[in-house]
Every structure is written in C-alpha cells, then in structure tokens.
Amino acid sequence: MKGLSAISILSKIEPLLLRVQKPSQYIGGETGSIVKDREKVRVSFAFCFPDTYEIGMSHLGMKILYGLINQREEFCCERVFAPDTDFEELMREQNIPLYALESLTPVADFDMIGFTLQYELAYTNILNMLDLAGIPIYAKDRGESLDKMIFAGGPCVCNPEPIADFFDFFILGEGEEVNLEVMDLYAQMKEKGASRSEFLCEAAKIEGIYVPSLYYVSYNENGTIKTVQPLENVPKIVRKRIIKDFDKVYYPDTFVVPFTEIVHDRSVVEVLRGCIRGCRFCQAGFIYRPFREKSPDTICSQAADLCRNTGYEELSLSSLSTSDHSEIDEMLTKLLEVTEEKRVSMSLPSLRVDNFSDALMEKIKRIRKSGLTFAPEAGTQRLRDVINKNVSDEEIMNTAEIAFSGGYFNVKLYFMMGLPTETDDDIAGIADIADRIIELFFKNPDRPRGKMVQVSVSIATFVPKPFTPFEFEPQATEEEVRHKQEHLVSSINPRNARRIKVSWHEFRISQLEGVLARGDRKLSDVIYEAWKNGSRFDSWSDRFKWECWEAAFEKCGIAPEFYASRRRDYDEIMPGDHLNYMVDKSFLIREHKKALRAETTQHCRKNCSGCGVNREVGRSCF
Amino acid sequence: MKTTVRMKFTKKGRAKYISHLDLMRCFQRCIRRAELPIAYSEGFHPHMQIVFAAALSLGFESDYEVIELGLSEALSFDEVQSRMQAVLPDGIDVISCYEPKHKMGQIAYAEYDIILPCQDSEKLLLQWNEFISQEKIIVEKKTKRGFREMDLKELTECLSEETRENALVLKLRLPAGSTVNVNPALLVEEFRKNEQVLFDFPKYCRKKLLCNEKTEFF
Incomplete structure (x- = not known):
C-alpha cells in the first residue's frame, strides 16, 4: 500500500466516490483548507480525528490546532477522518491507503500523526485508521526510524493507559504551545538523523509530554496497580500544559468550511476555558481548570473575523458554561450588534439554569x-x-x-x-x-x-x-x-x-465507556481484539456490537466489571496517577467525602475550594 | 437600485463532487464572504435571492453553470466577478457576469462531452455507432410517480465522435428543460449493458446550455 502518490490516490478514488454517501467528505478542496508544497516543509503533520468527517469537522480543537500549525511556514498540518463503512469497504477492496484531505497524501508518508481523543468509544476507530494507513498498530512494532510518529492529545489523555501500547507519546492538557514545541524538536532531530527512541527521550523532557514506553507498570495479585516506574531519566510525574494568557492565545480567524453538512456547521468562538462549578460527576469541570475567560472585545473581534472569513450564517459560543462569563451581559450585547448587522444568527449552548435573568432571557429570546x-x-x-x-x-x-x-x-x-x-x-x-x-x-x-x-x-x-x-x-x-x-x-x-x-x-455502551475511562494497560489487548472482531464506531448505538467486545474480554481473560463496577479505596493507585492534571488527589477525596454527606461546595468565584490548581499555576484564579 | 446579475462559472476537479444542495449553501457562504450587496426575500425567514439555472449531476464537470444573483444595489459586472472569484473554492471559476437575456424557463437543451476511457477506441466507436443507429433505444426512467419508458434515440443528437489513443470522446446534445430532461449517464449506462462494450469510469462535462431554438442560453 505504501508509496502511492497523491495523483495515484486521486485516480484510484475517483471511480469510487460516486458509489458512496456524501463523496465531498473524501476529496478535500473546501474553502479555508490549506494546501502546502510538502517538499518545502520541514515537518508534516497528519491531524487525525477518529470518527467520521461530519463529527470531526465539528470539533473546535482541531480547527484551532490546524490554523496554529499551518501559520508556521515550515510546518504543514493536514486533516484525516475515519472513512464511513461504505468507503472503508471500497478502500480495502482497492488497496487504497488512508490519506489526508489537503494533498491526498497517504497518512503513512507523514512525519507526525496525531489523534485527538475526545471520547473513549473512539478507540477502535484509531486502530482501524492505523491499519488503513498501513502503520503497525502496536508502538513497539514501529522500528527505530523517526517517521510516522503516532501521538494523541485531548481529554481522554488524562487516562491514556488503555491505549498506551498503541501510541509513541501523549500530549497532556492544552495544545497551543506544546504542539509547536514538540514539532520544533522533531524538526531538529529529523535533520540530525536521530532515531525514534532518541527523539522520544528528548520529547519526554518537554513539560506535558508523556511517553508511555518509558514507564513500567507492575500489578498486585488482585489486578490493581502496584507501581509505575520511570525507566529512563524522565519525570516521575508528567504535568499537563495550560495557556496562562487565554485572552491572547492564538485563535483562528477562519475555518475550513465544508461542502457537505456537518453536525456543528457554523462559526464558533471559544469564550472561556475551565469551569467554576465543580459538579462532581463532570470530568471537564476538573481537568480543564483553571477558569480563564476572554474579554468581550476579544470575543467580538474574533466573532467578526470568523463571520467575514467563513461566510457562515450562524455563530455559536463555546465553553463549559457560557453564563459564568463575568461580563456575559456586555459580551452578548456587543455580539448581537455584530451578528444583527451581518445577518448572522446566534445560538447559545451551555447556558445554566440557575443564572438566567429576565434581562438575559430577553436577549436570548431575540435569538431563538x-x-x-x-x-x-x-x-x-x-x-x-x-x-x-x-x-x-x-x-x-x-x-x-x-x-x-x-x-x-x-x-x-x-x-x-x-x-x-x-x-x-x-x-x-x-x-x-x-x-x-x-x-x-x-x-x-x-x-x-x-x-x-x-x-x-x-x-x-x-x-x-x-x-x-x-x-x-x-x-x-x-x-x-x-x-x-x-x-x-x-x-x-x-x-x-x-x-x-x-x-x-444503551447500557453496554455506557459500561464500556466506564471500563475504558478508568482502565489500565491490560486493556490494550482487549481493544485490539475487539477491533479485530469488527468493532468500530462504538459510540454509535446502531453500529455498536457488544458481542465483539464480550469475545475480546473473554479471550484476554479480563472481566469488564473489574474496571466498571468496583469501588476503589482512596489509597489505590489509579492508572493515571502519574499524570498531574493540577487538581490534588486529596481534594478529590475531600469532595468525595462531602458528596457522601450530601454537602455542597461553593463555586470557585464565591469561595476557593483549594483544589490545588492555583498552586500549580502559581497565582490565584480570580 | 435593485439589479439582477447572471454569472457563468465552471465546476471542475474536486468541485464536481459538491452536490447541488451543497453548492447552493456554498454559494450563499461565498456571497457573504465576498460581501456582495445581495438582496433578501421579504418575510419572517429572509433568504438570499439566488437562482441556479440547471442542476448538474453529482460527479459531472461543467464549463457552463449559471447562477442569477439579485442585488440590492448596483455593482459593476467586473466587481461582482472579481469579488466572487476571490472567494470561490478551487474548481469553481467565474467565466463572465452579464445581464440576463433569456428566462430561466427557456433552457431546453444541454451539450455534453463524454470521455469513455478504453483500450481500443476504434472498436468502441464501431460499437457506439451500432448502438446509436438502432431504431429505438428504450430505457426506463425513474420519476416521482414510478417508472416511465423513454426512447433515448429520438431525444439524442450526436454532434461528434472522436477517437483518442485511450478514449472515445462523444459530444451529445440532450434535452435539459423542465419538461424533458435526459441525463447522459442514462444513455452511457444503456450502451454499457452490452457485455462486449468495455470502457472505464466515464467522465462527463457539460459544455453548454441552450434555449429552445438551440441558441446559447444567456
């Protein structure tokens, strides 16, 4: 499958495209997409979203990193999505390797191949995409050459252990700075002719980079984790990255605007990161701390740029809880001036029930x-x-x-x-x-x-x-x-x-999510077997096949209940305990005990609950 | 001052995989990006005043697509062309902007170039001549109310045939109006039904839209 050029990919897929649903998703060429001369870039990066185009193209993080990386002349970033089953079948039948949409280059010809892990149920799609690309699924089988470096970022990386065997490294936390740092390092080491392991040892020194093969995990007889030992001179605990000056951080002034309809087909401005609420079930509320927001002026100018450059007729705001923005009234008032003038409609997800005011409601009523x-x-x-x-x-x-x-x-x-x-x-x-x-x-x-x-x-x-x-x-x-x-x-x-x-x-889907969320490295083989058995698109209830997973658990001698329905002691070593997401374990235990007593914790703006993030960041949150 | 501008454009390369519905959305967004003074309909849900002359099948290329834009204020044809050209996706290029001459409903025919890649184009030409000189070519056409029989023979005008080293190139003129409309793929697939007829993935390109009198549509 290797060695196919872009032109031959084009000629191979052309006869197939009219046989599949929504062919424009497989051919690129959308406005806003950035096609560079690959001969002239130092590092090529294939950004893979392990789900279909219509879902992946709706994802804000990809838009941010795509714009950010392509801003650098010496780098190129191209998009890759999981083909839907109809096209996958034809690709396999005709020996067409997975390719990136911008230059139609096979994924296997990229230097760095990064996945974003938004939900656990996409894991089998990752394996399927690696296989379609002709890349060895297990990291240990990829040899010593530097190319095809497989890595991942995103929220699921806070416990990447179930997929640790498939990845060369992970990026913890926010990506705007660390992605460029690791690409710079790659460029240097590629030009020096470094080996894969040399690069990984160096990369592990960058804050936020976790190289799983450099950590050895041992287990107790009851199956729980005994120790996690760093093998080389790498940090014992890897800390996530955050952007300190969120108001000034890079934000794209245009998006790739797809031809075919996608799930969230509109301009989006990210208004704040983190959450002050501390709802105890909500992972995002903890792993994205600390709370930071953009000023109404920044939000408005980014909204105006996006509306002008994308031509989208709709604007949405992205955050965990938009109504917690400290200047929500000013922000919405200014934004409505921009959108009404441009005949753009505004949609507002993530509004909390408890701070709807009449005045705010009036403004929203004008919208939807x-x-x-x-x-x-x-x-x-x-x-x-x-x-x-x-x-x-x-x-x-x-x-x-x-x-x-x-x-x-x-x-x-x-x-x-x-x-x-x-x-x-x-x-x-x-x-x-x-x-x-x-x-x-x-x-x-x-x-x-x-x-x-x-x-x-x-x-x-x-x-x-x-x-x-x-x-x-x-x-x-x-x-x-x-x-x-x-x-x-x-x-x-x-x-x-x-x-x-x-x-x-569906219960089984939630249970599987629970297994993978808190799983350890023993699950890599289960995921591999489930994929071999035909699992993919596990988050889609019409494609989820429990029997594929059931057989995989059985073959590997692993009971899903061990991970899903077992109570953990406070002193049990969790699979991700060597990763520092800036909230203290002692805080989580404190919150757990309060939960059992049905005691609430005030939100961060009212009262600091001492989660530890301010100590990690070196300043108070408000 | 309200004005109406027609714009002729191509649809080639990757753009041929944009469906008609997606193309409409794409143009709406391009018009916004170009900041054209587009006119909107009255009413509770105002929509842009744009009309496409004739839908093109998915996968067809074209040198002759026409869209009509209602503008709320006058803008020179050059200005419309350059602003739109700057924002359109690859494969969609503006050929010209002009004042509407015919009514949309006057479109009656379209001309196509059809490339049939093959090993032996001389043999394929012979087979084509045999096929097209039949007295009748009856096919079933799917309509909203089920299937309808249609004689393609009487509806097809062959303008030319050309043999190339690895392809047969046909130029056809077919009805493309609101009452009778024949997709060239229908004819080509009927031709292919003969097992002796061998050619690869056919390529279609719409070359012209014509009025009833077979004059060019403007």
Missing part, C-alpha cells in the same frame, strides 16, 4: 424560539447536592416559567441515572420534575394556543471518570440500571405520560 434545554442531572435536591449540581428545585421551575412565558413550549431535560447514593426516590423525582413542568405550562395564562407542551427527558447512565471526586465509585450494574429504568417509567404521572418523552443510552 424553538426549545430550551436544561440539565438538572438528578431528580431530587438531595442527590443534586451529592453531585454538587447547585441548582434548586425552585430555580428549575422559575426557569421553566420564564421559558413558557417567553413563548417556548418544548423543554428538554438532561438527567443521569446510577449516580452515587441514588435511591428509587431520586429516580421518581425525575418523573416528578417533568410532571410539574407540564402542570406549570397549563397554569400559564399566556401560553401559546394550539401548541402542545412537550418535555423530553434524556437519561444518561452515569460513568465515573478519572480526576473527578467520583473516580472511586462503582458504576451501576446492568440489573441496577434496568430496575431504575422500570421505576422511572412507572413513576410518570399517567395523565401527562403522552407529553413526556423518555430516552436513555
């Missing part, structure tokens, strides 16, 4: 009409206190009331099932909230006539994640989840049942 989404996450106040989702019952109802009087009639509610300390009463509380929201709608004299209120209740199975206070907790078992689902259905008031739509995630 169709429906509102809230995430109470748990059905009773007690359980919301356990998970530190500081939203009161009254606030949920207030928000619904404001929404209804604002002309909304569709409400979408997000909950979790299987949370620590959860009882049947908490489950019944979910049905109760949905019911009371419907009653509220009918009490409103100004409700829109002829429109039927609809409450959609979307239930996720709780997955304990590393670097959260719930990393010690067992995940609910299949029997427990089934019981909870039945209890929820039977708790819904029959009078309003037709106005309440309940949906939930």
Whole structure:
C-alpha cells in the first residue's frame, strides 16, 4: 500500500466516490483548507480525528490546532477522518491507503500523526485508521526510524493507559504551545538523523509530554496497580500544559468550511476555558481548570473575523458554561450588534439554569424560539447536592416559567441515572420534575394556543471518570440500571405520560465507556481484539456490537466489571496517577467525602475550594 | 437600485463532487464572504435571492453553470466577478457576469462531452455507432410517480465522435428543460449493458446550455 502518490490516490478514488454517501467528505478542496508544497516543509503533520468527517469537522480543537500549525511556514498540518463503512469497504477492496484531505497524501508518508481523543468509544476507530494507513498498530512494532510518529492529545489523555501500547507519546492538557514545541524538536532531530527512541527521550523532557514506553507498570495479585516506574531519566510525574494568557492565545480567524453538512456547521468562538462549578460527576469541570475567560472585545473581534472569513450564517459560543462569563451581559450585547448587522444568527449552548435573568432571557429570546434545554442531572435536591449540581428545585421551575412565558413550549431535560447514593426516590423525582413542568405550562395564562407542551427527558447512565471526586465509585450494574429504568417509567404521572418523552443510552455502551475511562494497560489487548472482531464506531448505538467486545474480554481473560463496577479505596493507585492534571488527589477525596454527606461546595468565584490548581499555576484564579 | 446579475462559472476537479444542495449553501457562504450587496426575500425567514439555472449531476464537470444573483444595489459586472472569484473554492471559476437575456424557463437543451476511457477506441466507436443507429433505444426512467419508458434515440443528437489513443470522446446534445430532461449517464449506462462494450469510469462535462431554438442560453 505504501508509496502511492497523491495523483495515484486521486485516480484510484475517483471511480469510487460516486458509489458512496456524501463523496465531498473524501476529496478535500473546501474553502479555508490549506494546501502546502510538502517538499518545502520541514515537518508534516497528519491531524487525525477518529470518527467520521461530519463529527470531526465539528470539533473546535482541531480547527484551532490546524490554523496554529499551518501559520508556521515550515510546518504543514493536514486533516484525516475515519472513512464511513461504505468507503472503508471500497478502500480495502482497492488497496487504497488512508490519506489526508489537503494533498491526498497517504497518512503513512507523514512525519507526525496525531489523534485527538475526545471520547473513549473512539478507540477502535484509531486502530482501524492505523491499519488503513498501513502503520503497525502496536508502538513497539514501529522500528527505530523517526517517521510516522503516532501521538494523541485531548481529554481522554488524562487516562491514556488503555491505549498506551498503541501510541509513541501523549500530549497532556492544552495544545497551543506544546504542539509547536514538540514539532520544533522533531524538526531538529529529523535533520540530525536521530532515531525514534532518541527523539522520544528528548520529547519526554518537554513539560506535558508523556511517553508511555518509558514507564513500567507492575500489578498486585488482585489486578490493581502496584507501581509505575520511570525507566529512563524522565519525570516521575508528567504535568499537563495550560495557556496562562487565554485572552491572547492564538485563535483562528477562519475555518475550513465544508461542502457537505456537518453536525456543528457554523462559526464558533471559544469564550472561556475551565469551569467554576465543580459538579462532581463532570470530568471537564476538573481537568480543564483553571477558569480563564476572554474579554468581550476579544470575543467580538474574533466573532467578526470568523463571520467575514467563513461566510457562515450562524455563530455559536463555546465553553463549559457560557453564563459564568463575568461580563456575559456586555459580551452578548456587543455580539448581537455584530451578528444583527451581518445577518448572522446566534445560538447559545451551555447556558445554566440557575443564572438566567429576565434581562438575559430577553436577549436570548431575540435569538431563538424553538426549545430550551436544561440539565438538572438528578431528580431530587438531595442527590443534586451529592453531585454538587447547585441548582434548586425552585430555580428549575422559575426557569421553566420564564421559558413558557417567553413563548417556548418544548423543554428538554438532561438527567443521569446510577449516580452515587441514588435511591428509587431520586429516580421518581425525575418523573416528578417533568410532571410539574407540564402542570406549570397549563397554569400559564399566556401560553401559546394550539401548541402542545412537550418535555423530553434524556437519561444518561452515569460513568465515573478519572480526576473527578467520583473516580472511586462503582458504576451501576446492568440489573441496577434496568430496575431504575422500570421505576422511572412507572413513576410518570399517567395523565401527562403522552407529553413526556423518555430516552436513555444503551447500557453496554455506557459500561464500556466506564471500563475504558478508568482502565489500565491490560486493556490494550482487549481493544485490539475487539477491533479485530469488527468493532468500530462504538459510540454509535446502531453500529455498536457488544458481542465483539464480550469475545475480546473473554479471550484476554479480563472481566469488564473489574474496571466498571468496583469501588476503589482512596489509597489505590489509579492508572493515571502519574499524570498531574493540577487538581490534588486529596481534594478529590475531600469532595468525595462531602458528596457522601450530601454537602455542597461553593463555586470557585464565591469561595476557593483549594483544589490545588492555583498552586500549580502559581497565582490565584480570580 | 435593485439589479439582477447572471454569472457563468465552471465546476471542475474536486468541485464536481459538491452536490447541488451543497453548492447552493456554498454559494450563499461565498456571497457573504465576498460581501456582495445581495438582496433578501421579504418575510419572517429572509433568504438570499439566488437562482441556479440547471442542476448538474453529482460527479459531472461543467464549463457552463449559471447562477442569477439579485442585488440590492448596483455593482459593476467586473466587481461582482472579481469579488466572487476571490472567494470561490478551487474548481469553481467565474467565466463572465452579464445581464440576463433569456428566462430561466427557456433552457431546453444541454451539450455534453463524454470521455469513455478504453483500450481500443476504434472498436468502441464501431460499437457506439451500432448502438446509436438502432431504431429505438428504450430505457426506463425513474420519476416521482414510478417508472416511465423513454426512447433515448429520438431525444439524442450526436454532434461528434472522436477517437483518442485511450478514449472515445462523444459530444451529445440532450434535452435539459423542465419538461424533458435526459441525463447522459442514462444513455452511457444503456450502451454499457452490452457485455462486449468495455470502457472505464466515464467522465462527463457539460459544455453548454441552450434555449429552445438551440441558441446559447444567456
């Protein structure tokens, strides 16, 4: 498969493209894409997103790093996505290797090949992409030459151990600085003719770079981790990278604008990073600390640039919780001036229930009409206190009331099932909230006539994640989840049942996510076997095949329950304990104990909870 | 001052894989990038006043695509052309901008170049001549209301055939109006049904749009 040139890739795929869905996703050439002369660059970088084009192209991190790397004349960054199954079949049949979209060059001809790990269920796609590229799947089989360096970044890298055997190195934390540093190092060492291991030893000295092969993991007889030993002169603990001056950090002034429709097809401005809330189930709320925000002026000028250069008709803001921006009113007012003048519509995801004001609601009402989404996450106040989702019952109802009087009639509610300390009463509380929201709608004299209120209740199975206070907790078992689902259905008031739509995630998918999230290196072989058995696109419920995984676990002699449904002691060594995400383990333990007592923790702006990030960064957060 | 501008453009190379629906969205975004004073429809959901002359099949190239732009203020044809050219994706190039002459509904025919890559183009030409000199070429055409029989013979005008070293190049004129419309791929696939007929992945390029009188559409 190796040695195919771009021209021969083009001639090989042309006859196939009309036989597959959405062919323009496989051919590049979109406006905003950057095609460089590969002969003239020092380091070529294939940025791989381990899912389909329509999902990967919606991902903001890729847009940022793509623009950032291509800004440097001596580097090129090209995009690679997982082909959908119809095209994969044809690629395999015709011996077409995985290629990058800009120059249609085979991925195997790149110096550096980086994956972004956004969710655990994409792991089999990584293996499939490496295989389609003709690259050995296990890092140990890649020899000593420097090319085809396989690495990854993104949130899942906070516990990369289940996929450690497949990668040469990982990048921890935010990528805007460290990606360029590691590419600079690569350029130097490539020109010096260094070997792969020489490069990896040097790279491991850069803060935020974790080379898994330089750490030896030993296990206790019960299967838990005994020690993690650095083999060479590398740091015992690898610390994640953060951008200190977030207002000044690079942000692209244009995006690659796809021809075919993608999931999030619009301009996006990132308004803040980190989160002040500390919801105990939420990994992002801990691993992206500290909280930093951009000024309204920066946000507005970035929005204006993007609108002008992409031609998108819609603008969205990205953050974990946009309404926690300290200058949200000024920001929205200024942004609306920009968007109205340019006939751009604005959408606002991630708005929290509890700080909707009438004034803010007025502004938002000018923007959208169709429906509102809230995430109470748990059905009773007690359980919301356990998970530190500081939203009161009254606030949920207030928000619904404001929404209804604002002309909304569709409400979408997000909950979790299987949370620590959860009882049947908490489950019944979910049905109760949905019911009371419907009653509220009918009490409103100004409700829109002829429109039927609809409450959609979307239930996720709780997955304990590393670097959260719930990393010690067992995940609910299949029997427990089934019981909870039945209890929820039977708790819904029959009078309003037709106005309440309940949906939930497939248990096995959540369980697998739980296994991979807190797994260790023993799982690499399981992932390999599952992929061999045909697993890919595991996050898509219509393509997920539990039997492929079941057979893989069995063959490797590993029980998924060991990882998913086992309670961990506070002193157990977690697979990612040699990685420093700037929040102290002692803080997580403290938060876990408070959770069990149903005690809340105030948000960071009100009161510092002492997570340790300010010490790591060397300054206070606010 | 409201004005209407027609723009003739190509669709070649990678751009041939942009579907008609995607092309409309692509143009809307390009018009925004070009900051043209585009006119919007009245109403609750204003949309850009743009009209495409004739949809092109996915995978076809073209030297003769036409879009009509409604502008809310007058802008020279040169200005429209240069601003759009600067923002359009590779493969889509503006040929010219001009004042509309015909109504969109007057489009009746299109001319195509069809390249059939093959080992023996002389043999393929003989087979083609045999195929096209049949009295009738009946195919089933899928319509909204099921299938309909159609005689391609009476609808096809062969303008020329040319044998190249590794290809046969056909120039055809086919109906492309709102009532009768024949996709050249229909004819080519019918030709290929004969097992003796061997050629590779065919390439299509629309060369012209014509009015009823077979004069060029402007």
